[in-house]
Amino acid sequence: MNKKKERIIKYLFTMLAFASLAFLVGIVLVLFKEALPIFTKVSPKDFLLGQSWYPTAEPAEFGILPLILASLLVTLGALVICVPLGVGSALYLHELAGPRQRAVLKPVIEILASVPSIVYGFFGMAILAPMLQNSFNLPIGLCALTTSIILGVMATPTVASIAEDALSYVPRSFREASFAVGADRWQTLTKVIIPAAGSGISTAIILGMSRAIGETMTVLMVAGGSAVIPSSIFDPVRPMTAAIAAEMGEASVGSDHYNALFAIALILFLITFVFNIAAELISRRFRLKLGLSR
Amino acid sequence: MKKLIITLMALGMAGTSYAGKVVLQGSTTVLPIAQKAAEVFMKNNPDADLSVRGGGSGVGIASIIDGTCDIADSSRAIKPDELAKAAKRGRDLKAHLIAMDGITHIVHPSNTITNLTRAQIKEIYTSHATNWKKYGGPDLKIVVISRDSASGTFEAFSEMVLDKKKVRPDAIMQASNQAIASIVSRTPGAIGYVGLGYVSTSVKAVSVEGIESTKDTVLKNEYPITRPLFMYTNGKPEGMIKKFIDFVKSAEGQKIVNEEGFVGLK
Numbered sequence: 001m002n003k004k005k006e007r008i009i010k011y012l013f014t015m016l017a018f019a020s021l022a023f024l025v026g027i028v029l030v031l032f033k034e035a036l037p038i039f040t041k042v043s044p045k046d047f048l049l050g051q052s053w054y055p056t057a058e059p060a061e062f063g064i065l066p067l068i069l070a071s072l073l074v075t076l077g078a079l080v081i082c083v084p085l086g087v088g089s090a091l092y093l094h095e096l097a098g099p100r101q102r103a104v105l106k107p108v109i110e111i112l113a114s115v116p117s118i119v120y121g122f123f124g125m126a127i128l129a130p131m132l133q134n135s136f137n138l139p140i141g142l143c144a145l146t147t148s149i150i151l152g153v154m155a156t157p158t159v160a161s162i163a164e165d166a167l168s169y170v171p172r173s174f175r176e177a178s179f180a181v182g183a184d185r186w187q188t189l190t191k192v193i194i195p196a197a198g199s200g201i202s203t204a205i206i207l208g209m210s211r212a213i214g215e216t217m218t219v220l221m222v223a224g225g226s227a228v229i230p231s232s233i234f235d236p237v238r239p240m241t242a243a244i245a246a247e248m249g250e251a252s253v254g255s256d257h258y259n260a261l262f263a264i265a266l267i268l269f270l271i272t273f274v275f276n277i278a279a280e281l282i283s284r285r286f287r288l289k290l291g292l293s294r
Numbered sequence: 295m296k297k298l299i300i301t302l303m304a305l306g307m308a309g310t311s312y313a314g315k316v317v318l319q320g321s322t323t324v325l326p327i328a329q330k331a332a333e334v335f336m337k338n339n340p341d342a343d344l345s346v347r348g349g350g351s352g353v354g355i356a357s358i359i360d361g362t363c364d365i366a367d368s369s370r371a372i373k374p375d376e377l378a379k380a381a382k383r384g385r386d387l388k389a390h391l392i393a394m395d396g397i398t399h400i401v402h403p404s405n406t407i408t409n410l411t412r413a414q415i416k417e418i419y420t421s422h423a424t425n426w427k428k429y430g431g432p433d434l435k436i437v438v439i440s441r442d443s444a445s446g447t448f449e450a451f452s453e454m455v456l457d458k459k460k461v462r463p464d465a466i467m468q469a470s471n472q473a474i475a476s477i478v479s480r481t482p483g484a485i486g487y488v489g490l491g492y493v494s495t496s497v498k499a500v501s502v503e504g505i506e507s508t509k510d511t512v513l514k515n516e517y518p519i520t521r522p523l524f525m526y527t528n529g530k531p532e533g534m535i536k537k538f539i540d541f542v543k544s545a546e547g548q549k550i551v552n553e554e555g556f557v558g559l560k
Binding site for chain 1: 349350352353356375376379435437442443444458460463464465466467468469477480481483484
């Protein structure tokens with residue numbers, strides 16, 4: 001009786017564990033099924049490299065290069081903010097902060113991660129955009145720069161907490177060995193700890209990028225929404241997620257526009273998929289290097 | 295446990311079959327009228343339960359066809375392809391004219407421009423005209439703000455002013471009238487267009503072809519960019535839906551239309 005119960009429980013948990021896999025496969029299948037019909041109307045090359053996005057004009061044009069470049073631009077901009085902030089916080093927390101500071105700082109960084117994105121968006125729209133508009137004398141404050149700053153702040157907790165984990169995986173013996181040969185604290189940090197945790201920190205950065213490129217609500221609110229290839233960081237842009245969110249409601253099911261939006265989602269999915277695979281590969285190498293199992 | 299589930303299911307079913315529940319969705323231009331009318335209507339009819347959402351005319355019509363709302367607010371007439379889709383789903387959409395509106399062009403209060411011709415507006419929205427100086431305004435970069443394509447205001451504007459030409463790609467796209475009004479109010483070089491009810495003192499309305507957009511000029515059809523506002527129902531309205539539509543069309547409902555800044559039919 002007990003054995004039977006154990007087996008049932010085992011199957012139950014196996015099922016739960018494989019549920020995520022089922023969801024992922026389901027999402028990928030739906031993405032492909034709904035996205036592929038657009039490529040019978042527009043060639044993949046014209047879709048990816050086309051420069052005008054007029055999905056509801058007659059005749060409609062489906063070129064998403066401006067959207068892809070917009071996503072990449074704001075993500076790069078976000079990296080400029082979240083890498084120094086995130087990695088810097090991780091280093092401080094791990095190397096310099098005393099237990100009392102840690103007890104305050106770590107939860108605070110985690111709270112930053114749990115602020116809903118609409119709150120960030122609202123902040124960007126109502127406070128940051130007018131501020132930047134005045135200080136840089138811009139025609140309009142809703143632009144790639146504003147978006148990058150907000151996304152950078154949003155991705156900081158992800159980078160900080162994963163980078164901190166990476167630092168804490170570096171075995172004590174590394175540090176002790178370094179001190180033993182007469183290295184000072186700075187030398188130990190730059191020559192031993194950071195190189196040892198390097199791939200873990202890279203993983204943190206890549207996951208931060210995933211976070212930034214997939215963010216929707218905030219970019220919808222602060223990016224401005226112009227579907228044009230950005231020529232500077234002060235231009236309003238329309239990242240891929242914003243285009244999908246703004247247009248999905250009215251695109252009638254099964255129309256070209258609907259399929260094109262799914263195709264954008266597919267490309268976005270592939271980009272984040274590559275990011276995550278890269279992060280996984282790098283972190284695996286990192287664990288091997290440190291002699292940790294798995 | 296079982297009892298709880300059954301109770302919840304019963305409650306859920308009661309929720310969906312509750313006769314007084316009416317969902318309105320669509321145009322953000324019609325939104326303030328629908329909201330105020332729903333408020334007053336529910337005060338008069340305590341058993342009515344109305345919920346009002348925005349999204350844009352295209353969203354409203356798409357959702358009444360999908361059956362997720364009971365009344366679709368729209369600031370444009372239904373399009374042929376939407377009609378065909380409705381017919382395919384067995385829906386027979388009926389239009390109810392509830393108000394008139396003038397699409398009003400607004401600029402920042404500091405802008406010295408007071409009048410634009412229809413051709414000038416078309417040029418600003420479709421070409422690469424970059425400076426207000428060309429139109430007799432200040433030496434300032436023009437920031438073109440448009441509604442996104444789900445908007446009925448956009449469709450009407452595109453038809454009546456742009457002759458369906460494409461809006462320039464660097465135009466800022468916004469999802470609601472309110473968003474346009476608030477961006478224009480804090481962006482010196484901006485131009486945008488909104489329903490008459492969204493004109494306030496924080497922005498400056500520009501006359502078109504020398505005619506100001508007012509209730510009077512809209513009602514007399516003198517203002518060049520005038521359009522009707524609709525509520526669509528599935529088939530002939532019945533029950534609470536009919537009661538609400540009748541209320542909006544009544545003298546009291548039309549008073550709300552006027553109070554919200556639009557042009558009532560009575």
